Amino acid sequence: MEVVIKGQPPEERVYGLQCSACMTEFKFKESEGRYQAGDYKEGPMVIIACPICHRDCYAYPGKTSSMTPSERTKAYYEK
Numbered sequence: 001m002e003v004v005i006k007g008q009p010p011e012e013r014v015y016g017l018q019c020s021a022c023m024t025e026f027k028f029k030e031s032e033g034r035y036q037a038g039d040y041k042e043g044p045m046v047i048i049a050c051p052i053c054h055r056d057c058y059a060y061p062g063k064t065s066s067m068t069p070s071e072r073t074k075a076y077y078e079k
C-alpha cells in the first residue's frame with residue numbers, strides 16, 4: 001500500500017477550548033477526552049474535564065479542528 005496524502009488519526013486531533021466556567025484556555029488531543037456521537041444537529045462532540053475547575057467541557061470536531069485563536073470555541077459546561 002502507498003500513502004498518497006497522509007491524514008491524521010482522529011485520536012491525534014488537537015482541540016482548543018476555553019472553559020466557560022473559569023475561562024481557562026487549554027488544548028487537548030481527542031484521545032484524552034471522551035468521544036460521543038451526539039445528536040444530529042450539533043454532530044459529534046468530545047467531552048473533557050477542565051484542568052482547573054474540572055467541569056465537563058464540550059468540543060465539536062467540525063468547529064474546533066483548526067486551532068487558531070479566532071476560531072476557538074467557547075466550551076459549554078455542566079453543573
Ligand SMILES: [Zn+2]
Binds near residue numbers: 019020021052055
Ligand atoms: Zn474551568
